[in-house]
Amino acid sequence: MSGPVSEVSTAVTHPFLDLAPLTAARFASIEDRVARLLRTEQDVVIMQGEALLPLEGAIRGTAGPGTTALNVITGPYGQTFGDWLRDCGATVIDLAVPFHTAVTATQIRDAFAEHPEIDFVSLVHAEAATGNTNPVAEIGEVAREHGALFYLDAVASVGAEPVLPDAWGVDLCVIGAQKAMGGPAGVSAVSVSERAWARMAANPRAPRRSYLSLLDWKERWVDGGRKALLHAPAQLEMLALEACVERIEAVGLESVMARHASAAVATRAGAVALGGGVGGGGGGLEPYVYDAADAAPVATTLRTPSGVDASELVARALESDPALPLAAGGGALAKEMIRVNHYGPDATPDAVRACLSTLGAALTAKGLTVDVAGALRAAEDAWR
Numbered sequence: 001m002s003g004p005v006s007e008v009s010t011a012v013t014h015p016f017l018d019l020a021p022l023t024a025a026r027f028a029s030i031e032d033r034v035a036r037l038l039r040t041e042q043d044v045v046i047m048q049g050e051a052l053l054p055l056e057g058a059i060r061g062t063a064g065p066g067t068t069a070l071n072v073i074t075g076p077y078g079q080t081f082g083d084w085l086r087d088c089g090a091t092v093i094d095l096a097v098p099f100h101t102a103v104t105a106t107q108i109r110d111a112f113a114e115h116p117e118i119d120f121v122s123l124v125h126a127e128a129a130t131g132n133t134n135p136v137a138e139i140g141e142v143a144r145e146h147g148a149l150f151y152l153d154a155v156a157s158v159g160a161e162p163v164l165p166d167a168w169g170v171d172l173c174v175i176g177a178q179k180a181m182g183g184p185a186g187v188s189a190v191s192v193s194e195r196a197w198a199r200m201a202a203n204p205r206a207p208r209r210s211y212l213s214l215l216d217w218k219e220r221w222v223d224g225g226r227k228a229l230l231h232a233p234a235q236l237e238m239l240a241l242e243a244c245v246e247r248i249e250a251v252g253l254e255s256v257m258a259r260h261a262s263a264a265v266a267t268r269a270g271a272v273a274l275g276g277g278v279g280g281g282g283g284g285l286e287p288y289v290y291d292a293a294d295a296a297p298v299a300t301t302l303r304t305p306s307g308v309d310a311s312e313l314v315a316r317a318l319e320s321d322p323a324l325p326l327a328a329g330g331g332a333l334a335k336e337m338i339r340v341n342h343y344g345p346d347a348t349p350d351a352v353r354a355c356l357s358t359l360g361a362a363l364t365a366k367g368l369t370v371d372v373a374g375a376l377r378a379a380e381d382a383w384r
């Protein structure tokens, strides 16, 4: 039998289409690879959605009216976590620190001293949106001393700096592949400790038979020996995640992290050398995060000179090269913050150079004095 329909269906192939089904065994092997990347023995569940899915699912699964949560706010995500926690009926103690700095373990210790009833700590590791990174290992130690469950958003840190849930006592560690891992955005993963599973099992309000439910994955996937998937997996994203972890394994996680660290120090040094003040004096571009030790390797945030609107400057830079990994800060930060998102494939000397040159040209167009050659030299020296 032949005809136009069957000819079309066999003649047209496409790399994204007509794939063999993704088997449970393949799915489990991708989970195992992610677990190895995190050096964890905990259960790793890959969720079929962007990282906000496990971020919300983990909070709704473990928090309830009996929970007292210490919610650390070092950027916009902390705000969201606090809202979810309150929505679950938890008592929330917000600990907000200025976005140009990081929280300290001492601040966490003081919060426990003041509120010994705290039994949950939520923290963002690195903030791509504000450019800071927090001392997770030290905070994990404090949380463990007090027996609190420790929830961590490591979406922006994984691949850019060490993320070690077991060594740091993290009970719920959420990652996504779309930042430093250079992978897809549509799937994400969470490592879950035995303590966290027990909290969920004991929580009558934990989502069940729901897309947000981690317990469904525990009961129907993990406990069943990972033989049958709950629903058809996001096949393309799963394959992309596998490819992305494979690529990291091939070059080595250490080397991927080193590339991000170099991009961050080079961008910071380059921006300072670039200047952008009036008549070559001070008042040029400045690192948004004051202390280099608090600056995230995944993205570098810069403060624009006074009178220079960051979103305007970024728009001008993107006009000349739309592929640059530049963005203005979100919300109220749009006026004063430039984000250099040197993550994944953009953590390269070329991308850093291109960002500095283009920002230099945009500042020059505003009538400000910059030293592009000096910036490129400083960036190169800092990279080595």
Ligand SMILES: *Cc1c(COP(=O)(O)O)cnc(C)c1O
Pocket (backbone or CB within 6 Å): 050, 051, 052, 077, 124, 126, 127, 128, 129, 153, 155, 156, 176, 178, 179
């Ligand atoms: C990027 C990011 C996420 C995921 O959010 P998207 O904007 O959808 O990529 C979550 N948490 C943090 C800290 C992030 O930086």
